Amino acid sequence: MKFNYLLLFFVGCFFISCSNDKEYEYLNVATPITITTAELRASIEVLPAQDIVESGKIYAYQQYIFVNDVDKGVHIIDNRNPAQPTLINFLKIPLNRDVSIKGNYLYADSGRDLVVFDISQITNIQMIGHVENVIENYQAIAYPEDADLYNFDDYDSYNDIIIGWDITVERREVADDIYYETLDNATAGGGGTGTGGSLARFKIVNDHLYVVDNSSINVFDIQNLASPVKVGQEYVTWEAETIFHEDDKLFIGSRTGMFIYDISQPSSPQYLSEFNHMRFCDPVVVDGDYAYITLRAGTSCMNGDAQMLESRLEIVNISDIYNPQLEETYIMDEPYGLGIKGDQLFICDGASGLKVYNKSDISNLQLLQNYTNINAYDVIPMDERLLMIGNNTLTQYNYTETGIELISEFTIQ
Template sequence: MRLTLYLFLGILLAGLNACTDQCKETRTFRQFTPVTLTIAQVRNGIQAEQPRTLVNPGKIYTKDGFLLINEIKEGIHVIDNRNPSSPKMVAFLRIPGNGDMAIRNNVLYADSYMDLVAFDISDVQNIRELNRVKDVFPNGQFDGGFWSINAQQAIINDQKVEYVTQTVQTNCENTLTNGGCPNCMFWDMRGGVVQNFNSVQSGANAPAPSTNGTGGSMARFTLYDNYLYTVSQSDMQLFDIKTPSDPKPGNKINLGWGIETIFPYKDKLFIGAQSGMHIYDNSNPEKPVRMSTFEHARVCDPVVVHEDKAYVTLRSGSPCQGFTNQLEVVDVSNLYNPRLLKTYPMKNPHGLGIDFPNLFICEGAYGLKTFNAADAMKIDQLEHLDGFHAFDVIPLGKSLLLIGMDGFYQYDYSNPKKLRLLSKIPVQRPYPAS
């Protein structure tokens, strides 16, 4: 009897060990392959084309009923969104090395690897290049891969991203490895035509007599007064746009490493970095001055602000490393001494948007969450929409714009407890969804 019991326990333990040793997991990885482009190829590659489908969408931007969606490193989709229930693809502006954008009046500013390019978009059927500020961005990052310019050889060293799905053997208790793929990086699941962009609608934060568009929390470009502000991984580069069609390089300010996003609020700039949130006084728009830094663990952290509260999301599983997934509410009533009020656990938060008291948080592969943020010490979740990927959002009154790896979604949030889907523009990706 005792021998039988020992045999049974031995078999049971062997089974448990087998589970630990032989777990299988299917994962999707980003695999980087070096590529080289000539500067001439990039500068001659800009062209207005017929509409195309979404494949690898990035940032979103909106102005006067138009929606712009970045196709990472490829260009910008222009969409007529006057009827949110039926958006219409209008054109595609091919811009090699594009990741960010901003609009002042009828002028679109977009990065093209090392250059800033200004476009006349007053006629969306005939978008044309106006001016170019050359060699102002020496390097950058797209989708986890870095690029840099070699001015001596007139080339750009970049990385082509391919998505590879593998079934790997893992330890059941440790599933955060890269599956033994040395050149891979674990995929962070993440962002009739009107002819005139100009309207009487004015940008909420711009004192200059002009109209600006609206970007999301993941933006690296923003506008204030007579300046365009752009942030790289380490610097803030200003451009004088008193004459919108002719941007001029302005001051360049070192911010430290790991800079990710920029969010303007009134006459202040809130800059998200991997190690914290920087606050800059922008009362002199030509020369922003650092006021303080709210520090946190090394993670990605976009930020939005309403009155004396800043809302910061921290996430793991990204190039920022770290293992923190949470929302932080920060008291910024004293801009020289920001202090943490409360943290709320999240799954894998990305971009966020505030239309007080409504707070929207993208949870990456876990969808979208809506909250009532009226009380900073008791933020209540109202709804969780899952089954899709959410990267960034822009709340516009009662309409919510959302971008993710699955495509573009538009919701009516008149009832923030039950969002109503208005429309969707899906992606047609050549790689499998995770």
């Protein structure tokens, strides 16, 4: 009899243990690494040349190239000899993604702030001021894709700035996740200009700087180059991504479509029309009567959701600016930035490399070249050469009658 009771006891313990185990799971919990706004502003400085961590966008001004190091700052490259570029220095700017330059004044985002540098002496750059809290819906640090939960217990959204994530594996009761926010809940909250790529969020037009944040066009008067003043803000849509200027129009790329604004009154952009598409990442460039839009699928462009449609290039007829119409579609692999020079169309197709097309007949694009040994992110078609960035490497090409030819490859390290 004792044996039977003892057996029942152990069997009962086994089932209780199994039942308890089923109430727990192992989760990747992401906790934000933060600094205060004051600490962020105090950390901006000009440093000697540094190794790059993650290359972002590029910007060209005079004989220099500015390469964004995502959320870290800006590397400055002397490109007077394109065959042998050299690193000069590094602007440490936390939460930086974009720059734009006019008359030797460089404007850069740093979280909610617009920062101004005097670059008239490229080896002795001076930071001359902040315009504080003017980019309300700034592009925040990316949320880690492998996180299951986000722990915001000690996060003060009004005073803290997220600069990274600490991810730990934790054993939690299944019911515990009601105390932790998910990703959706956590996201509330005078001498010429340079040239940026199609992924830019900054654009200078005459005496105004237009900055696209995650939802709006922010307008700055820069008649006094050293002291920009915010003079307007126009809501576009949530998940706005890029800006392109042609004539007196701004073309805003978003994850849901292209939005067209008139800036004949520079401080007050006026909505004209839009072209909608399924949810994709979406830069746009314009040439004549056509807008060229690369649409990249994938979970990072879908807030983690599945995307059944293929990545593509869409060519939109904008001859009637109030009624854009889809003209042609071409399937791509992983498109990011793009650019145009004459009849040549350059598409950065991610791991599939840089593709060069003849676009003289938009209904029958001809692939001229495909540089497949590179990871292509963004391009700037300059007058004399093509600049491309990808995988921490700046690549430069000369134009030819049949495409492009390599000048140099320069890894930032």
